[in-house]
Amino acid sequence: MESEIKTIVSLEGISKKFGGIYALNGVDFDLRNEVHSIVGHNGAGKSTLVQILMGGLKPDAGMIYLNGKQVTFSSPREALNQGIAMVWQELDNFQNLSITENIMMRRFVHRKNGTIDWGKNHELCRKYLERIKVDVDPRTLMGRLPLSQQQLVEFAKALSYNPAVLILDEPTSALSFTEEEVLYETVRTIRGQGVAVVYISHRLEEIMTLSDRITVLRDGHKVFTKQMADLDKDSIVDAIIGSSKQTQSHQTDKADSTRAKRKDFTSSPVVVDVKNLSKGRYLQNISFSLRQGEFIGITGVFGSGITELGKLLFGILQDYEGTILLDGKPINYASPNKAVKAGIGYVPKNRKDEGIIPNMSVGDNIILSSLDKICKLGFIDFKKKNEIINSIIDTIGLRPRKPEMPIVALSGGNQQKVVIARWMSNKSQILIFDEPTRGVDVGAIEKIYDLIRLLTENGVCVIVLSSEIEEIHAEVDRLIVLNKGKIVGEIDTSVDPWKVAFALAIN
Amino acid sequence: MNKYNLKIKTVFAKFSKSRVLIILLLILLAFAILTKGKTVHLSNIMNILVQATVTGLMTIGMALVIIDRGIDLSVGGVAALSSAIGAICMVELKLPWIICVLIMLLIGILIGFVNGITIAKLSVPPFVCTLAVLKTTQGVALFILGGRTISGFPEVHAFFGQSSILKIPVSVWILLIFTLLGWLILRSSRFGKELYAMGGNPKAAWIAGINVTRNRVLVYVISGFLSAVAALIITSRIMCAQSTIGEGMELDAIAGAVIGGVSLAGGEGGVLGAVVGSLIIVMINNGLNLMAVSPFIQTGVKGLVIFTAVTFDALQRQRENRLLSR
Numbered sequence: 001m002e003s004e005i006k007t008i009v010s011l012e013g014i015s016k017k018f019g020g021i022y023a024l025n026g027v028d029f030d031l032r033n034e035v036h037s038i039v040g041h042n043g044a045g046k047s048t049l050v051q052i053l054m055g056g057l058k059p060d061a062g063m064i065y066l067n068g069k070q071v072t073f074s075s076p077r078e079a080l081n082q083g084i085a086m087v088w089q090e091l092d093n094f095q096n097l098s099i100t101e102n103i104m105m106r107r108f109v110h111r112k113n114g115t116i117d118w119g120k121n122h123e124l125c126r127k128y129l130e131r132i133k134v135d136v137d138p139r140t141l142m143g144r145l146p147l148s149q150q151q152l153v154e155f156a157k158a159l160s161y162n163p164a165v166l167i168l169d170e171p172t173s174a175l176s177f178t179e180e181e182v183l184y185e186t187v188r189t190i191r192g193q194g195v196a197v198v199y200i201s202h203r204l205e206e207i208m209t210l211s212d213r214i215t216v217l218r219d220g221h222k223v224f225t226k227q228m229a230d231l232d233k234d235s236i237v238d239a240i241i242g243s244s245k246q247t248q249s250h251q252t253d254k255a256d257s258t259r260a261k262r263k264d265f266t267s268s269p270v271v272v273d274v275k276n277l278s279k280g281r282y283l284q285n286i287s288f289s290l291r292q293g294e295f296i297g298i299t300g301v302f303g304s305g306i307t308e309l310g311k312l313l314f315g316i317l318q319d320y321e322g323t324i325l326l327d328g329k330p331i332n333y334a335s336p337n338k339a340v341k342a343g344i345g346y347v348p349k350n351r352k353d354e355g356i357i358p359n360m361s362v363g364d365n366i367i368l369s370s371l372d373k374i375c376k377l378g379f380i381d382f383k384k385k386n387e388i389i390n391s392i393i394d395t396i397g398l399r400p401r402k403p404e405m406p407i408v409a410l411s412g413g414n415q416q417k418v419v420i421a422r423w424m425s426n427k428s429q430i431l432i433f434d435e436p437t438r439g440v441d442v443g444a445i446e447k448i449y450d451l452i453r454l455l456t457e458n459g460v461c462v463i464v465l466s467s468e469i470e471e472i473h474a475e476v477d478r479l480i481v482l483n484k485g486k487i488v489g490e491i492d493t494s495v496d497p498w499k500v501a502f503a504l505a506i507n
Numbered sequence: 508m509n510k511y512n513l514k515i516k517t518v519f520a521k522f523s524k525s526r527v528l529i530i531l532l533l534i535l536l537a538f539a540i541l542t543k544g545k546t547v548h549l550s551n552i553m554n555i556l557v558q559a560t561v562t563g564l565m566t567i568g569m570a571l572v573i574i575d576r577g578i579d580l581s582v583g584g585v586a587a588l589s590s591a592i593g594a595i596c597m598v599e600l601k602l603p604w605i606i607c608v609l610i611m612l613l614i615g616i617l618i619g620f621v622n623g624i625t626i627a628k629l630s631v632p633p634f635v636c637t638l639a640v641l642k643t644t645q646g647v648a649l650f651i652l653g654g655r656t657i658s659g660f661p662e663v664h665a666f667f668g669q670s671s672i673l674k675i676p677v678s679v680w681i682l683l684i685f686t687l688l689g690w691l692i693l694r695s696s697r698f699g700k701e702l703y704a705m706g707g708n709p710k711a712a713w714i715a716g717i718n719v720t721r722n723r724v725l726v727y728v729i730s731g732f733l734s735a736v737a738a739l740i741i742t743s744r745i746m747c748a749q750s751t752i753g754e755g756m757e758l759d760a761i762a763g764a765v766i767g768g769v770s771l772a773g774g775e776g777g778v779l780g781a782v783v784g785s786l787i788i789v790m791i792n793n794g795l796n797l798m799a800v801s802p803f804i805q806t807g808v809k810g811l812v813i814f815t816a817v818t819f820d821a822l823q824r825q826r827e828n829r830l831l832s833r
Contacts, residue, residue: 316714340716354714359707359774368704369715371697380695422715 055079173303363403413444619731623724668743
């Protein structure tokens with residue numbers, strides 16, 4: 001057991017800007033042979049810091065010391081060669097290749113004649129998997145494994161490099177209870193062997209059990225680095241949230257205006273009724289209902305199941321247990337096409353891959369889901385099309401007012417407005433937004449919520465799924481909190497501050 | 508995103524639209540010089556147009572399929588099978604001519620439907636599916652013909668390939684009508700817009716609520732149908748059915764589409780450009796023939812032209828991407 005404390009990595013004065021905004025501003029971070037957690041809000045700078053550590057990003061300012069010597073990494077491969085390995089939050093592996101090929105890529109064991117000795121490679125991987133108690137044939141294709149096992153394979157792969165530093169980004173978000181326990185045990189074991197573990201997670205409970213020290217980041221700054229033994233849950237949550245004047249006043253203003261506007265929906269008809277909805281390990285026993293004209297938020301951290309809930313309602317995912325009723329009738333859409341016909345609209349999380357049609361103009365992107373409304377016998381009525389598009393462009397405040405503009409010429413925030421605007425001409429009954437302000441600059445966020453609220457004025461039901469807890473709390477009347485697929489609370493936002501929701505989500 | 512980048516993108520777009528016509532005229536000029544003027548004789552121009560009708564029809568269908576990020580290698584086989592079955596119906600079974608024509612068209616629609624369903628519902632890659640269908644249809648056609656040529660088509664069948672209306676060959680009229688239809692559909696119909704969306708970002712199009720399955724099946728049905736129309740013209744011209752009908756036409760159709768500005772990446776291009784592209788292909792064939800160039804070299808030249816067109820398309824895409832990702 002390594003009892004001697006030594007500093008393995010030291011980051012000093014690290015700054016990183018993205019397009020004029022500081023993701024990190026003068027952050028110091030030192031890593032010993034310990035389990036060191038990094039916590040913070042979305043956008044606090046956790047990913048940036050860690051990516052600089054593993055060679056994926058170069059800092060604009062500051063220095064990196066490895067075992068006392070200054071180093072610069074020009075690539076993750078270089079960092080890996082120096083003993084820094086990382087397991088990502090979002091899996092990025094070869095789905096069509098076997099576990100062995102994924103783990104041993106670029107370092108296969110060869111026979112003397114140059115060919116790959118598959119037997120030896122499989123045997124090695126079997127051992128790697130055994131180490132973390134995963135009982136799967138290493139010849140299995142990655143794509144066939146459930147997400148949780150893929151995550152574990154990634155973990156085994158990182159371990160197989162015998163790293164001096166292991167970075168884990170939300171490693172348990174997809175894991176079952178037993179798998180989590182195995183992971184914790186492994187982390188403790190390797191810590192005992194002198195490996196430095198950086199652990200990023202939103203789950204307070206696990207961080208508090210596992211870590212020796214914890215660093216809290218907020219808005220690109222370090223709040224503190226302290227021994228876990230000296231801290232309790234509340235002080236950590238306070239540090240993450242902070243008490244910046246801006247945040248507080250914005251929140252109070254919003255809460256005031258929401259309180260003033262708070263309507264009583266108990267007399268409105270129920271439009272969506274979800275009862276005991278379960279889907280695999282994504283969602284468990286979800287029940288809630290949505291009335292006409294309501295604007296609710298469903299929030300949770302990464303891996304809480306909010307995205308899957310949205311996809312189920314819209315027909316992107318199928319097959320579930322329980323009931324989903326739309327106007328009293330059960331629904332299980334085989335494709336988004338059916339959902340749209342039933343009057344549901346959906347703004348996806350990832351507008352670049354799932355939202356915009358990059359080769360089309362702004363106008364065409366807007367009208368895409370409502371073509372049936374402007375067509376006669378299959379042919380487009382251009383006058384009507386332009387009328388509708390122009391009025392929408394005015395409503396969403398897109399300047400310059402040029403519908404022929406290619407959508408890729410717009411900023412991220414404006415592109416998001418266009419995707420949202422797609423449903424304005426469709427007379428949708430229900431709108432679902434998945435992380436509507438992701439990758440949108442601060443100035444445009446307000447406008448996006450204004451847009452969303454505009455849509456609720458016509459009796460449209462809106463569900464916003466967002467992991468930006470503070471942000472969403474200020475916009476909705478009712479906030480449902482998900483944690484690991486279960487509803488852990490429903491917040492009346494005019495009464496409870498968002499801290500309550502946040503605590504529920506990360507517990 | 509500043510005005511400068513916007514301007515560049517619009518300039519590129521305009522350039523690529525007229526690019527095809529510029530190339531067409533340049534090639535016409537080149538061959539006019541090389542053949543000492545024989546190319547531009549009225550009779551030769553008519554010749555080119557008539558030959559272009561068959562390739563042109565298949566290219567229109569191919570353009571639609573490629574816009575959807577697909578490919579239809581079976582067009583030649585559909586033409587072969589349609590011709591063979593048409594011959595059986597007309598010559599050996601002596602069914603009423605109109606019925607036979609309808610059967611020939613139905614073959615195209617059916618095979619297109621098979622392609623469409625397999626690709627849209629079973630997610631078989633278009634290349635693989637249509638290649639298999641190509642070989643199957645060619646095989647069946649060969650089997651039906653049994654190695655012989657079936658001639659003795661009823662005289663009325665000469666209408667498609669040998670008659671003229673108002674001094675313009677019927678086949679050219681057919682090409683013009685389908686070009687117009689194709690242009691209208693892509694430009695002004697819901698189906699057309701949805702097709703461009705499906706090609707531009709298949710996932711986003713699906714999430715936006717577009718009925719991707721139905722559209723995809725339809726696009727392959729159209730391609731099959733147009734190949735059958737081409738078969739009508741081919742059999743009408745030679746007044747028989749042979750086992751070599753349709754051979755190699757898929758590559759001509761693809762080449763025409765790509766030269767005409769239809770991007771293999773999907774989501775871009777149009778019918779007009781595609782038809783002009785197929786004209787270019789036919790003109791190259793024609794010009795080389797007039798110059799008495801060996802058929803072996805002709806194949807090589809065609810290949811070179813396709814290679815240049817595809818590379819140019821790719822380079823332009825790279826340039827656009829670099830400009831827009833700043």
